Amino acid sequence: MLESIKYKIKSLLPKRLLYFYHLSTARRAADYDLRRRVYDKVYNDGAAEKVKRDLTLLYHIVEKGLTMPIPRPGFGKKAVIDLCNVVLRYERMNLSQDQMEFVQSVTVLKEYNKLHKEIGFQLDDDVIERLNRVVNRFDNVKGLEQIDISEMEYFKNVNAPFDVFCRSRFSVRNYTNKEIPLEVLYDCIDLAQKSPSFCNRQPTRVYIVKSAATKQAILDVQNGNRGFGHLAETLIVLSSVISTTKDIHERFENHLNGGMFAMTLLNALHFNKIAACSLNWSVSSDKDLIMRKLLNIPENEVVLLVISCGYPPENFKMAASPRKKANEITTIS
Numbered sequence: 001m002l003e004s005i006k007y008k009i010k011s012l013l014p015k016r017l018l019y020f021y022h023l024s025t026a027r028r029a030a031d032y033d034l035r036r037r038v039y040d041k042v043y044n045d046g047a048a049e050k051v052k053r054d055l056t057l058l059y060h061i062v063e064k065g066l067t068m069p070i071p072r073p074g075f076g077k078k079a080v081i082d083l084c085n086v087v088l089r090y091e092r093m094n095l096s097q098d099q100m101e102f103v104q105s106v107t108v109l110k111e112y113n114k115l116h117k118e119i120g121f122q123l124d125d126d127v128i129e130r131l132n133r134v135v136n137r138f139d140n141v142k143g144l145e146q147i148d149i150s151e152m153e154y155f156k157n158v159n160a161p162f163d164v165f166c167r168s169r170f171s172v173r174n175y176t177n178k179e180i181p182l183e184v185l186y187d188c189i190d191l192a193q194k195s196p197s198f199c200n201r202q203p204t205r206v207y208i209v210k211s212a213a214t215k216q217a218i219l220d221v222q223n224g225n226r227g228f229g230h231l232a233e234t235l236i237v238l239s240s241v242i243s244t245t246k247d248i249h250e251r252f253e254n255h256l257n258g259g260m261f262a263m264t265l266l267n268a269l270h271f272n273k274i275a276a277c278s279l280n281w282s283v284s285s286d287k288d289l290i291m292r293k294l295l296n297i298p299e300n301e302v303v304l305l306v307i308s309c310g311y312p313p314e315n316f317k318m319a320a321s322p323r324k325k326a327n328e329i330t331t332i333s
Ligand SMILES: Cc1cc2nc3c(=O)[nH]c(=O)nc-3n(C[C@H](O)[C@H](O)[C@H](O)COP(=O)(O)O)c2cc1C
Pocket: 064, 169, 170, 171, 172, 173, 223, 224, 225, 277, 278, 279, 280, 281, 305, 319, 320, 321
């Protein structure tokens, strides 16, 4: 009864009034999160967390460069110098040198140094000076080197028990132009649909992109695919229907549900021996609008993620991307 009265009143109100009412509620709710984020940026002097974040962002650029289909000699000069500087800053801060971020940064810099020595490429003096400081200083720091693997070896565990299967998936940034049949992609999407969703509302939508021109136009506005994106035989774009959420407090559900869907999809692609890599869609509104236009994505959907995929070549490289241990990220109370 009360519900139907409410509904009646709502339907009598001018849409514009409703719009501004909901906008102000939404602003208040969003403000709660935004303030925490801005506060963290300005006031949180968690220097240790932030220096580890910077190490990870930078070593990831270099590890990706090391595993590109065709590594460009001298690649990533700025990232390498910045990474050396952050490693040295980390040391000056007297932080533990057992931490994964530090160990992996030093390891990646050593690999970069070794690769250029092996191919006889003369790096610029300023790079050599920084690299030598790190390489000589942390001689006994050893993390995981990037992985050189055959297609057979990479997919050998696709039918293994879950723990082995799960550990065998990596982001692969190298693809052949062999066509992925649509039926196979539909099978993967059907498996991804088994992901849990809020009240089973199943908000995620999938766009399969095969057209070369559309793929390129999307990759042009995505900032993490240089050196390999152009090889993707298929791009999968995930979006989520905003109208599946009821009120503003459900505002994270699109991304949360989409994240769960994306993980199952990545596993399903792996199970079907398709190499894949997530590509972030943390873009400015002008780029988001380009994507919407390219794929005709309706206003009531939010774009979440792009996944590049294809069958891999016979041999390829992939980033080791080590993980922190459970006890490092878990709190018990
Ligand atoms: C939300 C998200 C966005 C990502 N964006 C990119 C990207 O733009 N470019 C890229 O090369 N890798 C991207 N990745 C892949 C990560 O770098 C990769 O998952 C991470 O390093 C762990 O490695 P693994 O997938 O091999 O286990 C992204 C991953 C996620 C989950």
